Structures are given as C-alpha cells and as structure tokens.
Amino acid sequence: MDETATADAAPGGTAPAGSAADPVVAGEGVRKEYGDVVALDGVDLDVAAGEVFGLIGPNGAGKTTLVRALTGTTEAAGDLRVFGAPPTAVEPSRIGLLPQSFDPPARLTARELVDYYGGLYDEARDTEAVLDDVGMADDADAWYETLSGGQQRRTCVATAVVNDPDLLFLDEPTTGIDPAGRRAIHRLIERLAAGGTTVFLTSHAMDEVERLADRVALLRDGRVVASGAPDRLVAQHGGAPRLDADTAAATTEETVERVATGVRERLGDGPTVEATDGGLRVRGVRPEAIGDAVDALDAAGVAFDSLSWSEPSLEDVYLRLTGEEYARRGGERAAAEAVADGGDR
Template identity: 75%
Template sequence: MNETAAASASAVGETDSEADGDRTPTGPEPVVVGEGVRKSYGDVVALDGVDIAVEPGEVFGLIGPNGAGKTTLVRALTGTTAAEGDLRVFGVPPRDVDPQRIGLLPQSFGPPERLTATELVDYYGGLYDEARDTESVLRDVGMADDADAWYETLSGGQQRRTCVATAIVNDPDLLFLDEPTTGIDPAGRRSIHRLIERLADGGTTVFLTSHAMDEVERLADRVALLRDGGVVAVGPPDELIAEHGGEPRLEVSLDESAPDAVVEAVAAAVSSARLVESSADGLRIRGVRPEAIGDAVDALDAAGVDFESLAWSVPSLEDVYLRLTGEEYSPRDGGREETDGVEGPPNKGAEAADGGDR
C-alpha cells in the first residue's frame, strides 16, 4: 500500500468506527463513493443498499459469489447502468466523469480478432486525447514478444494480457479490473500482479473484482465482500482474516472417517486443540499449534491408526469467503459452523485464534 492510500484508509477506518457518526472525516475525498446503492431487474434485487468508498491510490478488492451483485455494482459505478442511491466518482455522477480518467477491463471482452496485439492497443489508445506508447504498454503486460500476432491466434492467457493492455493504455487515474488474470499462467499472473502494484504505487486507484482469493489477499489494501446484493464485511484482508477466518487446523487423511474413540484420544492428547472432529475422509483438528502436531501423531500411533497424510494450514481470505458466503456459512447461527466433535482442553489462545466463531 502506498503512503497516501495507507493514510486515507486509516482515516476512513477511524471514522467508520464511530457508531454515532459525529466525527468529521479527514483526508482527501474518496475517489469512488456509493451510498445506499440499489438496483433491481424486475423482481430480482441485484443491489440492496450498498455503501462503499474507495480512497485515492488504493487497491480495493470486491469479492462475492456469482449473483452477489458485483458486476451490477461495477456497471453502476462506471455509468453503464442506472442505479438508485448516491454514486460519485471523482466527486461527480459516474456518467459525468471524464472518460480519459477511467480504465475498464470487463470480465467478458471480445475485441476484433483479426487485429494484432499492437493494432488493438493502438486502436484503443486512439480513442483518447493522450495515450501511452503502445510498445511500453505491451511490455508491461508481458506481450512484447507476441505484439505482432493476431488476437485470434493468441492463447487465452495472452488474449487476457492484451485486454489488460487496452485498459491501461490511457494511463487512467481509476482502473476497474474484473477478473484480470483469468486464463493466465502463473508467471503471467505474477507479472500482472506486479503491474497492478506499480500502478497503485504511482497513484492509480484500482478497483479489483476477482474470484482468486489469493490474488485479492496479495493486492488489495481493503476488501468488500458482497452477498445477496449487500456488503457483509469490509476491511483490510488481514483484519477480515483475523475476525472471520477461523483458526489454524490440521487435516489428517485416513481411508474413512475417524471413529469416535480416535477422536477422543486425539482430543485428550493435543492440549492446544479447540475442537477435534471426524471429517468425511479422516480427522480435523481445529486450533492446533504447529508444535502440537507431534502430539497428534503420537496419539494416532498409540491408537493404531495409519494415516495417509497430514496438512496444517492457517486461515486465509478464502476461509473468510467460505465462512461468510459459501458452504460453511449457516444463516441460522450467523456464520457458526454446525459440527459434531470433541472439544479440547481450554487453552489461553483458543478465544483469540477463533475470531470467526465469536
């Protein structure tokens, strides 16, 4: 995060924390503002009172399941669809913004296929009063070696890189990227990630929509999570993970679900575990510290259980996503997983580690 974005995000976070709203916001005006944004298609409610603000120079991530309203929100903010509520970009309604200041890469983008990558970037650059040098833009997205190939002959990843180039050729102040790395190989994804980081460091505000949680976790200064047309969580990735991501866990792969006797034996042996439970293909130990993995192995050996593998993991933004929008979310209990297992002995770190269940 650059210094401007860090200061702005901090100011907004402090303001948001005041429930009575008496505190006056400080710092520069947000680049993107949406207050009470609503949009319906017939009887289908796509956006239901969305509040959102994106600070100058910030990489702002928008995540959520299919049908959550992400595309509709981007369209509303870019002025390509009408919506109710107060929407402002650079302080004016989206349709009044100077198009020279905006870059947009939609999820589905089909440029003329019988043009080369160079010709495509030249064409889109020609739509602006001022544009970057085509060669340097193609180099930025890793397409310098294939600049003269027809678009239709490029691989899916190369096509997507070329599309990214058309979105940044005008050197925008605000860049909307919807699934920018779809179909791009790992090396290409890393190149695009570095490009986004450089753009943000140079002052470009980036509005990133992606289903790749690792991508959003790496790039975004703050993240908003949409579900059913509303924002259910917003904040820096690390704070969302601490609050909703749950706790470290150890997955033990067995030929079948672990018997109750094994669950109880492991729970008794692993003092740092909050919960030990049988899973579909083995055993899951929640809240286990890495130094206690050996205790779990010893307990399995003592019970005569042969396991295929062990996998220890810490929570990530993907865990936040699943807990709040996916299979692990249960509306009956506000996000708490319903599970049967054996609680481990109380330990001092259990409550802090289990932020997602509080």
C-alpha cells in the first residue's frame, strides 16, 4: 500500500485553530537509521500546547524511536524542537515520561516510589494526591513486586506525572490495567490536558486514542501516512457502517449472492455483502435501513443467531492504512528496533 493520507493540510497535521503560534513539539524531516534499516524516514509533526496527540502504528513502525528522539534519549537527523529548543536543552522538570518498559525498584512501596521520583525535582505534586489520581491510594503501602500488573502500571503512571510536567509522553499507559483503572487514567489525562499539559500518547488501544486524542498521526515504516482529528480520519478512511450476522450454518458463495440480490432490491447498489468467519456482513447499511437488510436475509433463507450494527472506528482506519504490506516489510525493521531498544519491541 503506497497511499499517503492526511486529514490536515500539512504532512504531520497542523495545530488546531486558536492554539499557540509555536508548537510545543515540532519535527521536520526526522530520520533515524539502525545500520541498514531506516526506523524514521522523514517524519514531520507538530503538537500544540494543551493538545492530546496520539501516535499509532504497528510494532516496529518507529514510534518508540520517535519518542526517544523527542525526549533527547536517542540522536536523530532532522530538525527537532521541544518548547522551541533541541530536546537535550529542555529543562527535565518540564517533561514527564512513561516508557513502554519501566522497571522501578521492586522492594519499594508504591508510595515510596512516587516519593522517590518526586524528590528528584525542586517542586513536585503531593504524593497522596498523585496516588489517588491513578487509583492507587488504597494499595500505596504494598511493595511494587507484590502488585498486580495493572497496579504496577498505574504506579508507573504516577511516577511520570509527580513533577506536574508541561509535556507528558505516555507510551502504552494502560497496558494490563483493568477497565476501572483505565477509566481513572483516562480521566487523569483529560484533566491534565484541560489544565494545559501537552500529552503525547502512544497506544495500540484504538478506542483509547479515539477517545482521548485531539489529533492522531499514523506511523508506518517510519513515515507518517495519515494524520488529523480522529473523526476526520474515520470519515475519510474508515469505510462504511456494517451489519454483521452470526449464522447457524456456514456461509457459501450462493448464500452471499442470494443475500446480495435481496439487498440490492431493497437498498440499491450502495451496500455490499461478504462472507465472514462467523457468517455474513452487509457494508453500507445506515441505521434506518437495518430492517430492510434483515428482510433480505430472511428472504434468502439465512438463519442467524445474532445481529450487530457498528459504525467505522479508528481501528478500521488503522487496519486499512497499515494492511498486509506492513507485515511483509516490517519484520526486519521490528527486529532492528528491538536490538536498538534493548529488547522486544
């Protein structure tokens, strides 16, 4: 897949109307190579003050490398600016960072860990307030090694925000966290952004990015191939709404054709019918036309156990714009980034 899609005027997107003239994070022509493998291949982006910016893409696409370049922990070619200065020149207290892999001392309690990281700064938030923000107030005195994976991740989020950063990088912040814990982290991110903190969010949870991000950039093979507000990306690249029928019997080509004929008679040539692993899918069905699609199934003699209707989402955009081409090309890059990052990407 060679298409490059954008919902904004510039390759990396433009700041929302009314935002500060100078972006908090800016990159132009960012490039990073690991030997013969190009991890970042001319990335352009900008992030406005108080914005939640989502970075998505397959494993090995270059996301972690880009975050490391923006936080000054790895060198990269091109023009990189954070608060108008090179990343290595930024006052560390202005930055909060939660990497994808973070292993703090295991024999400290959650409270002691937040105290420790808060003590690295001249001014830090109150430990108890931070623990409450991430839902760890009741387990603050448990050793880190005895906490569940989700509790550990929430504690790590707490250590990243204890300095009350102006710019917060979060790499997979809710991995392993239960729904209640995820909700607490989401509320925290929303409060921080509302208070003026700029949040750079990397996640494989498309629902999370779609809910939280003001804008999204999709990285594939080291390039930004789509960017813009989530709803605009979905409208442009997410495809049509769909009606899925879980059928009692296996779907044959003849069944698909019978249903397709009935759908065309009732809904015109717009909707399409296809077989799925569990039954049938009718694409392009608006809510008001669901009854007509069901009539087409009945007329074709299709018995179904359940029906579900859904609109396209950011996940559909992700799958469409990454596709199978990345699987053919990405293995080498993923392995290179794993070596460069010191572990499995």
